[in-house]
Amino acid sequence: MREDFAANLVSGLLEARTGQQLTRDRHWRIETALAGLMREQGIENADQLARRLLQPGQEALAEAVVEALLNNETYFFRDRPLFDQLSQKILPALAARRGDTRRLAIWSAGCSTGQEALSLAMIFAEQRMRWAGWTIEIVATDVSRSAIASARKGAYSQFQVQRGLGVQQMLTCFEEAREGWRVDPALHRAVRFEVHNVLDPAPRPGRFDLVLCRNVLLYFDSTTRGRALDRIGDALADDGFLMLGGGESPAAHSNRFVTCRANTNFFQHAPSRAATAPGKDSIPIRPSLSANSLKSNLSTFR
Amino acid sequence: MKTCLIVDDSRVIRKVSRHMVEAIGLAVEEAANGQEALDACAQAMPDVILLDWNMPVMSGIEFITRLRASPGGEAPKVVFCTTENDAAHIREAVQAGANEYVMKPFDHETLQIKLQLVGAA
Ligand SMILES: C[S@@+](CC[C@H](N)C(=O)[O-])C[C@H]1O[C@@H](n2cnc3c(N)ncnc32)[C@H](O)[C@@H]1O
Numbered sequence A: 001m002r003e004d005f006a007a008n009l010v011s012g013l014l015e016a017r018t019g020q021q022l023t024r025d026r027h028w029r030i031e032t033a034l035a036g037l038m039r040e041q042g043i044e045n046a047d048q049l050a051r052r053l054l055q056p057g058q059e060a061l062a063e064a065v066v067e068a069l070l071n072n073e074t075y076f077f078r079d080r081p082l083f084d085q086l087s088q089k090i091l092p093a094l095a096a097r098r099g100d101t102r103r104l105a106i107w108s109a110g111c112s113t114g115q116e117a118l119s120l121a122m123i124f125a126e127q128r129m130r131w132a133g134w135t136i137e138i139v140a141t142d143v144s145r146s147a148i149a150s151a152r153k154g155a156y157s158q159f160q161v162q163r164g165l166g167v168q169q170m171l172t173c174f175e176e177a178r179e180g181w182r183v184d185p186a187l188h189r190a191v192r193f194e195v196h197n198v199l200d201p202a203p204r205p206g207r208f209d210l211v212l213c214r215n216v217l218l219y220f221d222s223t224t225r226g227r228a229l230d231r232i233g234d235a236l237a238d239d240g241f242l243m244l245g246g247g248e249s250p251a252a253h254s255n256r257f258v259t260c261r262a263n264t265n266f267f268q269h270a271p272s273r274a275a276t277a278p279g280k281d282s283i284p285i286r287p288s289l290s291a292n293s294l295k296s297n298l299s300t301f302r
Numbered sequence B: 001m002k003t004c005l006i007v008d009d010s011r012v013i014r015k016v017s018r019h020m021v022e023a024i025g026l027a028v029e030e031a032a033n034g035q036e037a038l039d040a041c042a043q044a045m046p047d048v049i050l051l052d053w054n055m056p057v058m059s060g061i062e063f064i065t066r067l068r069a070s071p072g073g074e075a076p077k078v079v080f081c082t083t084e085n086d087a088a089h090i091r092e093a094v095q096a097g098a099n100e101y102v103m104k105p106f107d108h109e110t111l112q113i114k115l116q117l118v119g120a121a
Helices: A002-018 A029-038 A046-054 A060-068 A079-096 A115-126 A143-153 A156-164 A165-174 A185-189 A222-235 A292-300 B011-024 B034-043 B060-069 B083-094 B106-115
Strands: A103-109 A134-142 A174-177 A179-182 A192-196 A207-213 A234-246 A256-259 A265-267 B003-007 B028-030 B048-052 B077-082 B100-103
Touching: A002 A029, A002 B028, A029 A046, A029 B060, A060 A143, A060 A156, A079 A115, A079 A234, A079 A256, A079 A265, A115 A134, A115 A165, A115 A185, A115 A192, A134 A143, A143 A192, A156 A165, A156 A179, A156 A207, A156 B077, A156 B083, A156 B100, A165 A174, A165 A185, A179 A292, A185 A207, A185 B077, A207 A222, A222 A234, A222 B011, B003 B011, B003 B034, B011 B028, B011 B048, B011 B106, B028 B034, B034 B048, B048 B060, B060 B077, B060 B083, B077 B083, B100 B106
Parallel strands: A103 A134, A103 A207, A134 A192, A207 A234, B003 B028, B003 B048, B048 B077, B077 B100
Antiparallel strands: A174 A179, A234 A265, A256 A265
16 A cells, blocks of 8 residues: 555656656556665665655655656667668758758757767768858757756766767767766767756757657657647747657657658658648768768867 | 677677677677687688687787788778776777777677678678
8 A cells, every 4th residue: 555655656756747657557667766766865665765755855855766767778879770861861951941041950859868969969070061151059958957967077988988889989079088988078069958848848949940859758658748749849840850769650649740751760740830841852871970071070069 | 691700718708699699690600719710710701700809818909910911801890899997998909900899798789789880780
């Protein structure tokens, strides 16, 4: 009975702060996920945890509980073929559409510790010639304070830095430091990291040409996915692109988006809203990031 | 089918690696030390070599230096494996002619990405 109460309290906290549901059949996860925190805090069982959480002034504990339940799994260029599509088809399409203003705003929603947004920054650095004279604004947000704090540090463990990156890319874009591998300051400066809930109105500048929301929606129930997609839809430029994680689709949760014809992992506003139909482009996709060009191009952001 | 030579003095690690590499779709040969590996390469150059950097008989760097100097030895892509404490070796290995590296212990996904990066998967 008590255990149940604690589980409900904890999953209620999680849902209130992040929109994520821990359904009853997954309550068992709570104990595993919170074991470390409870040990650290000298809390012996779920009952004690619930009592502590109900006392006034336990904000820090409540936050730590929520943080411990979030899955921050991420790595550089996750689903590399998608990043190849992004760099070779989507970005050129955006370049053509924004040729007049030469500005792009990109939002990585649910960025975890920053690898996704930094992968974007690396692509722009590698394509420096194409983007010369452009203003590229990359905003990366996550509901997790600790993930954003870590992203702002820009230091990655050896395990993190080798995940998804080629060795040349790693040696070019990172420097070994006492606290781990430190990302090149110019790349780091290219991204603005903020604490933000994707269920709230979008962060500044409020309108984005490209939104990445990858491996985040899967933690929500269908209604909440629809709400998140509404927020993203409100913030996405009429002719902008949405990039979800490999295998993710908005179809069952929102009718605001359609698959781009030529690029099935990218989405655009459904036709009633979009000013123009998605363009067909036939540039072949091939692996794009060469470390040598990257090295000379890091100065894009300097 | 592409071929992968797994070079590691630990039989357990060779077995685990073989399992992953085969699941990724490559044919696997094994060598327990650098000399065995050079002999195997002289017989038939593999497409990719998964190389333990800290082997007792012949070090990773000695192996790769001798491999690259041998006829046809520039062809195989070499992915070397190190532990967390080997960060300093990474530059050294790349300079010696390694193409990619993976940190031990690695999982299927991490290894697959590295093999994709060298064009072997
Ligand atoms: C599995 S990670 C995915 C990270 C990255 N996008 C990727 O694909 O590699 C999911 C992230 O979503 C964040 N998240 C969960 N609920 C969120 C919400 N309501 N608003 C913003 N971020 C959220 C988590 O904190 C976590 O860092």
